[in-house]
Amino acid sequence: MKRQFKFPFWLRRIFLFFTIIGPGLITASADNDAPGIATYSISGAKYGYGFLWIIVLITVGEVLVQEMAARMGAVTGKGTADLIRERFGVRTSAFAMACLLLANIGTTLAQFAGVAAVGELFGISRFLTVPLAGLLIGLIILRGNYKNIETVLLILCLSAFSYVITVFVIKPDWGIILKEALTPTIKLESDYLLAVLAVIGTTITPWGIFYLQASIADKGTDLKDYNHTRLDVVFGSVWGNIISAFIIITTAATLYPKGILVNSAEEAAMALSPLAGSFSSILFSVGMLGASLLAVSVLPLSTTYAMCEAFGFERGLNRPVKEAPVFYSIFVGIMVISMLFVLIPGIPLFRIMLLSQSVNAILLPVILLLVLSLANDRNIMGEWTNKRFANVLGYALTGLIFVATIALLVGMFLPAA
Amino acid sequence: MIYLSQLIDQKVWDGFGHVVGKIDDIMVNATEKSAPPLSALVLKGAPENKTMIDAQSIASLWPSVTLKTDITKLVPYTPKGHELLLKQRVLDQQIVDTEGKRLVRVNDLQIARKGEQFFLTGVDASANGLLRRLGLEKVGKSIARTFKKEAKTHVIPWEFVASIEHDDPLRLSVSQSRLVQMPPADIAAILDNLDSHTSKALLQGFPNEELADTLEQSSQEVQQAVLSHLHPERAADVLEEMDPDEAADILADMDDQTSERLLTLMEDDDAEEVRTLLGYPETSSGGIMTTEFAWVPYTYNVEQALTHLRSSEEALEDEFMYYVYLLDEQERLKGVVSLRDLVTAPLDQPLSKWIDDDIAQVTPLTPQEEAAYLVAKYDLMALPVVEPESKKMIGIVTVDDALDTVLPTAWKKKLPRFSGK
Numbered sequence: 001m002k003r004q005f006k007f008p009f010w011l012r013r014i015f016l017f018f019t020i021i022g023p024g025l026i027t028a029s030a031d032n033d034a035p036g037i038a039t040y041s042i043s044g045a046k047y048g049y050g051f052l053w054i055i056v057l058i059t060v061g062e063v064l065v066q067e068m069a070a071r072m073g074a075v076t077g078k079g080t081a082d083l084i085r086e087r088f089g090v091r092t093s094a095f096a097m098a099c100l101l102l103a104n105i106g107t108t109l110a111q112f113a114g115v116a117a118v119g120e121l122f123g124i125s126r127f128l129t130v131p132l133a134g135l136l137i138g139l140i141i142l143r144g145n146y147k148n149i150e151t152v153l154l155i156l157c158l159s160a161f162s163y164v165i166t167v168f169v170i171k172p173d174w175g176i177i178l179k180e181a182l183t184p185t186i187k188l189e190s191d192y193l194l195a196v197l198a199v200i201g202t203t204i205t206p207w208g209i210f211y212l213q214a215s216i217a218d219k220g221t222d223l224k225d226y227n228h229t230r231l232d233v234v235f236g237s238v239w240g241n242i243i244s245a246f247i248i249i250t251t252a253a254t255l256y257p258k259g260i261l262v263n264s265a266e267e268a269a270m271a272l273s274p275l276a277g278s279f280s281s282i283l284f285s286v287g288m289l290g291a292s293l294l295a296v297s298v299l300p301l302s303t304t305y306a307m308c309e310a311f312g313f314e315r316g317l318n319r320p321v322k323e324a325p326v327f328y329s330i331f332v333g334i335m336v337i338s339m340l341f342v343l344i345p346g347i348p349l350f351r352i353m354l355l356s357q358s359v360n361a362i363l364l365p366v367i368l369l370l371v372l373s374l375a376n377d378r379n380i381m382g383e384w385t386n387k388r389f390a391n392v393l394g395y396a397l398t399g400l401i402f403v404a405t406i407a408l409l410v411g412m413f414l415p416a417a
Numbered sequence: 418m419i420y421l422s423q424l425i426d427q428k429v430w431d432g433f434g435h436v437v438g439k440i441d442d443i444m445v446n447a448t449e450k451s452a453p454p455l456s457a458l459v460l461k462g463a464p465e466n467k468t469m470i471d472a473q474s475i476a477s478l479w480p481s482v483t484l485k486t487d488i489t490k491l492v493p494y495t496p497k498g499h500e501l502l503l504k505q506r507v508l509d510q511q512i513v514d515t516e517g518k519r520l521v522r523v524n525d526l527q528i529a530r531k532g533e534q535f536f537l538t539g540v541d542a543s544a545n546g547l548l549r550r551l552g553l554e555k556v557g558k559s560i561a562r563t564f565k566k567e568a569k570t571h572v573i574p575w576e577f578v579a580s581i582e583h584d585d586p587l588r589l590s591v592s593q594s595r596l597v598q599m600p601p602a603d604i605a606a607i608l609d610n611l612d613s614h615t616s617k618a619l620l621q622g623f624p625n626e627e628l629a630d631t632l633e634q635s636s637q638e639v640q641q642a643v644l645s646h647l648h649p650e651r652a653a654d655v656l657e658e659m660d661p662d663e664a665a666d667i668l669a670d671m672d673d674q675t676s677e678r679l680l681t682l683m684e685d686d687d688a689e690e691v692r693t694l695l696g697y698p699e700t701s702s703g704g705i706m707t708t709e710f711a712w713v714p715y716t717y718n719v720e721q722a723l724t725h726l727r728s729s730e731e732a733l734e735d736e737f738m739y740y741v742y743l744l745d746e747q748e749r750l751k752g753v754v755s756l757r758d759l760v761t762a763p764l765d766q767p768l769s770k771w772i773d774d775d776i777a778q779v780t781p782l783t784p785q786e787e788a789a790y791l792v793a794k795y796d797l798m799a800l801p802v803v804e805p806e807s808k809k810m811i812g813i814v815t816v817d818d819a820l821d822t823v824l825p826t827a828w829k830k831k832l833p834r835f836s837g838k
Contacts, residue, residue, distance in 0.1 A: 085522065086509050090550040311547070312511050312522030323518060 017231075022150050023215040024232035026298065027066065027208050028240030029157040032247070033295035034114025034265065035107065035353070036202040037288050040244050041268035043195045044251035045261055047187075049180035051248055054196055056181060058203050059241040061397050063234050064390060065368065068375045069209045070233045073216035074226050075384045080213045080367075081309035083374050092370070093310045096206075099363040101334075104207050104303040106356015108338040111299065113349055114292035116342055117266040118285045127343060134339045137297045142328060146218055146317040153297060159290020160239075162283040163246040166272075169280050172253040181245070197404050201360060203244070204401075206367045211302035214309065218316050250284065300334040358409060365402040372398065419479045420541065421503055421526040422550050429460060429470070430481060431488040437470070438463030440482065443528075444472075444494075445537045447501035451576040452536040455528065457494040458482075459502070469494040478528065478535060503537065512542065512578070512587045523587065525549060527572055539572035540587075625651070629658035632667075640667050645675075653682035660736065661687065662707040662818065665694035669704075693811070702788045703781025705819070706802045706812035709734040715743035715751040715772060720764040739798035742810060743768055750776060750803055750810040779814065780805045789819040 007015070032040075043051050069080060076083065085093040112130050119129030140152050186192075212233070221229050251268050254275040255261075262268045265288055273281035301317075304327055308315035313326040321328045341347055372394050375386045386394070421443065429437045438460035445453040455472040471494040476485045484491065501507065503526055512520050524546030527539040541549075548557035578587050632640050632655065644652045644667065656664045656679060668676040668691060676695075680688045690708045697703025711732035713722040726732045726741065741759055743752035752772035762770075778801045779788050792800055792814070799813040 082511070086511075089509060090524070090547060094547075094551055308519075310522075312519055314519040 020228040021232045021235065022154070023212050023219060024066065024070065024229070024234070024236030025157055025239060026150070026153045026215070026236070026294070027212040028062070028233075028236035029160055029243070029291070030211075030295045030298040031062075031203050031205065031208055031240050032160065032243050032291050033107070033111055033202070033299075034117075034288060034292045035110045035357075036244070037114075037247055037291060038265040038268075039195070039198045039202050040247040041251045041265050042262055043199065044248035045255035045268065045271075047192065047195065048252045048256040049177055049249070050185050051195070051199075051252070052177065052181035052245055053184050054199060055241050055245045055248065058200055058244075059238060060393070061200070062204050062237040062241065064393050064397065065204055065209060065371070066212055066233045066237055067230060068371055068386065068390065068394070069213040070216050070229050071226070071384055072371070072375055072381070073213035074221045074223055074229055075381055077217050077220070079217050079305055079309040080210045080371065080374075081306040082217075083380060084370055085310045085312075087374060087377065087380065088370065096363065096367065096370070097307055097310050099359050099366075100206060100210065100306055101303055103356045103360040103363060104299050105334055105337055106353055107207070107360070108296060108299045108334055109341045109349070109356075110353050111292045111295045112338050112342040113353075114265070114288055115296070117264070118289045118292070121266055121269060121285050130339055130342055133293060133296060134335050137293060138332065138335055141297060141301065141317070141331060142321060144317065146215075149297075149317055150215075150219075153294060156290050156294040156297075159287050159294070160243045162287035162290070163243055163250060166250050166276075166280045166283045166287075167246045167253075169283070170250060170253050170276050172249055177249060193404070193407065197361075197407075199244075200401060200404070201357065201364065203241070204364065204397075206360065206363045207299055207302040209367060209371060210306045211298055214302070214305035214315075218305075218318070247287075250280075296335075300331050300338075303334055304328075304330045361405045361409065365398055365405055368394070368398040368401065419528045419530075419535075420546070420549060421508060421528065422546075424478060424482065424528070425504060427482050429458065429463075430483045431491070432476070432483070432485055433487045435488050437467060437484065437488055437491070442502050442504040444469075444496070444500040444502055446499055448499045451574075452529075452538050453501070453575065455535040455537065456500055457496075464488075466493050467491055469496070472535060475535065478530070507540075507587070510587050512540065512573075514588075517588075537575055539574050540578055541572050543572075625654050626658050629655050633659055633663045637667075637670060641670060644671075649678060649682055653679050656691070657683050657687045660707050661690040661694055661709065662705060662812075665691045665704070666699070669695055669699055697781045700785045701781060702779040702783040702785060702800075702802050702814050703812070705785055705788070705821070706781070706814045707736070707818070708812045709736070710742060710799070710801075710810075710813045711735045711738045711740070711756075712742040712744045712748075712810070713768070715745055715768055718765055718767045719759060719762045722759060722768055723764075737798060737815060740813075742801060742813075743771060744810060747807070748810055749808045750778065750801055752776070753801070776801065778803045781811065785819070788814045792816050792819045 072078075072080065072083065078086075081093065081097070084096060112133065115133045116126035116130050119126055140149060144152070216229060250272070251262070255268070255271055258275070260271055262271055265284075269281050269284040269288070272284055305315055307313075307330055308324070308327050314324040315327040316324060319327070341349065341352065372386070372391065374380055376391065378385060424440050424443065427440050429440060431437050439462050440458055441461040442459040443455060444457040444459060446456045447453055455475070457472055458470045458475070460468050460470060467488070470484065471492055474484050474486055474491060476483045508523055508526060510523050512523060514520050521542040523540050524543065525541035526537060527541055529536055529538045545554065545557060548554045628643075632643060635643070644655070647655065656667070659667075664687075668679065671679075680692060683691070694703065694706070694708065699705075709731055711726055711729065713725045713729075717725065722741065732738065732741075738756055740753050740755055742750060743754065745751055752768070753776055754768065754771040758771070777791050777795050777797065779791065781802055781804065783802075788800055791797070797816065799815045800819065801810050802812040802814060803810050
């Protein structure tokens with residue numbers, strides 16, 4: 001069909017942009033999941049704007065890592081777990097998969113706990129909200145194909161706008177925010193370092209790497225359009241971290257000056273309402289619901305992709321359930337287990353989430369090392385291997401996370417001083 | 418059976434017990450499609466120019482890798498361009514089916530010896546292979562045992578794995594479902610082309626019943642080779658599952674010691690039947706007959722006969738059941754009725770209608786050719802075998818067993834098969 005008129009250039013550019021965005025934005029948005037929001041709001045309330053520069057730093061790290069994963073997906077058409085199995089063999093794969101499964105069940109469970117918490121803020125029982133959320137997401141994933149599942153996930157990403165609106169309702173002083181965000185300050189206290197680690201751990205994640213690469217491979221991205229993919233990844237990471245920053249600003253602008261400390265995202269939402277009005281409190285909760293739902297879809301998917309790749313089973317959202325039974329069974333299994341954990345009274349949720357976080361922390365540097373090695377392998381990447389700059393930054397980041405992880409684990413298992 | 422995973426990192430000893438190096442990878446000649454021969458061992462930690470060793474100089478691979486000659490006389494292998502590196506290019510790769518659907522990964526590769534040479538025979542795609550790689554094979558077996566299941570090793574013949582294009586996944590040349598459901602005779606046909614090590618390997622993953630069906634269709638060499646490789650207990654179990662006449666044929670070809678041992682391991686009932694059959698010369702009617710046939714007391718009416726057949730074990734084991742034989746209390750043959758006539762007759766009709774003194778029959782010692790002649794002459798599907806002194810009916814010679822004498826086995830396979838089995 002011939003068009004009678006042409007859209008103006010800038011409008012066409014915007015249309016083009018929306019056809020490009022996808023895996024990158026989804027992964028980065030899912031990084032701001034329920035535990036993520038909790039971490040940001042707690043840190044914002046405790047350390048104020050001084051914490052913002054960490055986010056700037058993490059953005060660089062996330063772009064670096066996610067771009068490697070996206071590039072591997074586009075070049076090889078395979079997932080991270082595919083490459084790990086083919087390049088490093090069964091033992092490494094089995095170790096990574098065991099850790100990933102444990103860690104991701106724990107994190108999925110945290111998302112359902114997030115859904116439950118938001119429901120309870122509005123006085124709705126978790127026995128209603130959690131199964132409803134599980135059913136909704138399950139149906140979408142089981143019945144949809146890649147294209148419409150991606151659309152649903154992108155719509156869920158929009159929930160992050162609630163934090164942007166919240167911040168504009170609060171009207172913070174932008175001058176101070178900008179100044180603080182660009183001035184590195186460091187506090188050598190264990191709580192502060194722990195908070196920094198928690199923020200890194202919730203932003204740069206093994207499941208994020210697995211998900212991004214698998215979905216780019218699943219989507220079948222053409223290498224000629226790799227620039228578009230890279231744009232999606234960079235935009236996604238930057239956007240995701242801007243949202244993180246907005247969450248920090250929300251609590252830093254309201255709770256920090258009053259010296260109110262919070263222990264969870266729900267507490268932060270409640271504390272917001274006397275200070276910034278009930279509207280911002282509601283917005284804050286809506287954002288968390290959207291983020292939890294997004295992560296509830298992405299996390300089990302990431303695990304499922306990885307497990308099927310590692311052991312060679314059919315996988316992919318474009319396959320009907322009949323053709324990829326293992327893929328969908330693992331997905332449903334993770335969902336059901338996580339939901340049960342949240343719903344059965346008396347299960348020590350906090351301990352389970354702590355455990356899954358530790359497993360995640362152990363896995364992250366290992367996965368980063370594997371990814372760096374794969375992205376530098378000429379046999380796999382051809383002319384698309386890492387540039388020197390990416391390698392230097394990548395190994396530095398891995399080293400930093402490795403040292404920090406050990407510190408974190410030691411701190412976690414030593415009795416609190 | 419040898420697996421690639423058991424060879425990687427193994428020390429390689431020369432003829433004088435010196436360590437040459439450790440196996441890093443193994444090369445096969447990729448131009449050979451069905452069972453590529455090993456062309457060289459790729460070593461690490463070996464002196465320069467000794468990093469590739471011609472497979473010709475391998476003396477053994479298992480339990481330890483030893484070479485025929487001393488290290489100084491080793492001729493380095495020069496790649497000819499058709500080699501395929503197993504660890505680097507095949508192990509852990511994805512296998513897809515004919516439609517490109519992902520099935521499983523190459524968990525391990527199976528290597529077998531035939532004479533002086535070693536061959537790549539199959540792809541181990543089972544969980545067992547995965548556990549072996551993780552060093553947890555024993556754990557897997559004990560778990561399987563607690564669930565009362567056999568830990569199965571599922572080996573896909575290499576022949577079915579299409580050649581590796583650059584960087585593509587391995588493609589099966591038959592669909593997965595076909596591979597599993599392949600009729601036993603087809604598997605047997607494939608086996609006849611493979612060496613005994615391979616057949617053995619292939620069949621170890623089969624349930625006893627399927628293995629029995631497959632062996633019945635196999636050549637004598639394969640039957641002997643496969644059974645001689647099985648654990649005697651298992652071999653006896655498989656023989657029990659076979660038709661007694663087939664089992665007897667196989668046992669007759671074995672040396673007396675082995676066959677006697679297998680017979681004692683078999684269940685008494687089955688062993689008894691086979692022993693009787695073994696007593697007759699191989700070329701006699703007794704040698705080719707089967708002792709499982711459908712019969713009913715001749716005093717019954719049609720309804721009683723049908724009820725009797727439904728619950729009779731012998732009738733159930735009758736391969737074809739074209740005829741139902743009418744016997745008296747001393748198991749003497751009184752008459753015969755085709756199953757068709759029996760089923761279509763009124764229920765209250767007595768069987769006496771079909772009593773006949775002059776039924777075509779043979780004795781166990783009647784030569785096979787004569788039985789074949791009778792079958793052909795009277796257009797019969799089966800011929801009763803009757804003991805001459807006691808007049809007891811002891812078995813039947815079925816048309817396909819009788820025709821075996823006239824038509825060589827190889828011909829028979831090309832004919833349409835009579836049973837739907």
